[in-house]
Amino acid sequence: MQCDYFDAGTCRSCTEMGVPYPDQLERKERHLRQQLSGLPEPVWLPTFAASESGFRNKAKMAVAGTAAEPTLGILDTDGAGIDLRSCGLCSPGLTAALPVIAGFITHVGLEPYSVPRRHGELKYVLLTESPDGELMLRFVLRSARQVPAIRESLPWLCERLPTAVVISANIHPEHKAVLEGEEEILLTEQESLPMRLDDVTLHLRTRSFFQTNTAVARELYRQGGAWVQEIAPASLWDLYCGVGGFALHTASRLQEHDGGAAARGVTGIELSGEAVASARLSAAEAGLAGVNFLVGDATAFVREQTSLPEMVIVNPPRRGLGPELADLLEASSVEHVVYSSCNAVTLAKDLARMPSLVPQQLRLMDMFPQSHHYETMVLLRRRPS
Numbered sequence: 001m002q003c004d005y006f007d008a009g010t011c012r013s014c015t016e017m018g019v020p021y022p023d024q025l026e027r028k029e030r031h032l033r034q035q036l037s038g039l040p041e042p043v044w045l046p047t048f049a050a051s052e053s054g055f056r057n058k059a060k061m062a063v064a065g066t067a068a069e070p071t072l073g074i075l076d077t078d079g080a081g082i083d084l085r086s087c088g089l090c091s092p093g094l095t096a097a098l099p100v101i102a103g104f105i106t107h108v109g110l111e112p113y114s115v116p117r118r119h120g121e122l123k124y125v126l127l128t129e130s131p132d133g134e135l136m137l138r139f140v141l142r143s144a145r146q147v148p149a150i151r152e153s154l155p156w157l158c159e160r161l162p163t164a165v166v167i168s169a170n171i172h173p174e175h176k177a178v179l180e181g182e183e184e185i186l187l188t189e190q191e192s193l194p195m196r197l198d199d200v201t202l203h204l205r206t207r208s209f210f211q212t213n214t215a216v217a218r219e220l221y222r223q224g225g226a227w228v229q230e231i232a233p234a235s236l237w238d239l240y241c242g243v244g245g246f247a248l249h250t251a252s253r254l255q256e257h258d259g260g261a262a263a264r265g266v267t268g269i270e271l272s273g274e275a276v277a278s279a280r281l282s283a284a285e286a287g288l289a290g291v292n293f294l295v296g297d298a299t300a301f302v303r304e305q306t307s308l309p310e311m312v313i314v315n316p317p318r319r320g321l322g323p324e325l326a327d328l329l330e331a332s333s334v335e336h337v338v339y340s341s342c343n344a345v346t347l348a349k350d351l352a353r354m355p356s357l358v359p360q361q362l363r364l365m366d367m368f369p370q371s372h373h374y375e376t377m378v379l380l381r382r383r384p385s
Contacts, residue, residue, distance in 0.1 A: 014370035035344040042359035053088045058128045063112040079115035136166040136193040203278040221249040229253040235309035239298040241268030244279030268293040299325040311336040320346025326353035337380040
């Protein structure tokens with residue numbers, strides 16, 4: 001992939017830009033093998049390679065400049081804006097929407113927030129595209145002062161950007177390096193963005209997390225679903241379930257395995273109430289009566305249970321499971337674990353703490369081309385006593 005921003009030295013966020021894509025994949029595979037050396041060798045399934053460009057389904061754009069001439073992109077070391085509206089990683093739908101959004105900023109007179117001067121209103125534009133091309137647009141503002149002006153001008157925006165079906169204002173009053181605040185003001189009747197993946201539609205609310213690469217997210221759920229369908233556990237937990245991606249897809253596969261009967265006992269645990277609300281909506285819409293979603297901390301949930309399921313799916317943040325949860329799973333009666341990891345370093349540490357759960361199959365998924373980041377999925381099986 002060739003990038004004018006990278007070549008000009010304007011943006012160096014993509015650490016692997018300019019490296020041939022096959023070489024990027026080889027580096028990631030080598031890195032993963034190095035991290036897992038010393039552990040039992042699983043069967044390596046073929047690496048899932050993503051598109052080199054146009055794969056990002058979300059754009060997180062810092063806004064700078066002036067209302068008349070806003071920049072959408074990143075900030076340099078002095079806090080000045082660097083416009084990246086033509087970033088080649090963004091999907092075509094995002095790239096087409098950004099100039100319209102910039103025009104809306106000018107139309108409303110939204111003053112970009114200046115980090116050096118601590119003055120202005122609009123901090124970020126957060127944009128997400130669904131597999132069907134619909135958009136969720138969020139304006140991150142320092143205060144709610146200009147929300148009425150945004151609301152009043154929504155017809156102007158919706159006429160020019162009809163794919164924007166969910167629009168909101170997030171209020172982030174603090175001057176610190178955090179992307180968004182706690183308060184969200186919904187500006188459209190529609191509350192969630194449908195993310196249709198195969199036969200399951202996930203509902204993404206404004207403050208819910210979804211994978212950056214739709215094609216890889218779909219393959220993650222397919223792989224997890226295939227493993228679960230093959231094992232056909234009587235009960236399953238999805239820890240760190242987010243909007244229910246793994247839980248819903250595996251419940252669907254189990255229902256298919258059982259000839260259309262109600263899904264087996266599948267429970268998803270997630271700290272975000274917004275995400276759990278989304279997951280419950282998706283389960284109801286899909287008719288998966290045997291799926292239950294609860295708000296809670298994954299480690300605390302496992303610690304408090306007296307009986308554990310036959311199988312557990314874990315999809316933790318970059319910090320991994322941590323010692324306590326890894327030790328709880330190691331000491332448990334859980335027979336199988338599907339571990340989806342975005343950090344091979346913490347994955348290796350967690351697997352080392354669970355020697356009774358032996359890696360059976362492994363697959364690298366290239367979620368982030370042009371960077372050194374990637375996803376790993378591992379199927380673990382308890383060693384016979």
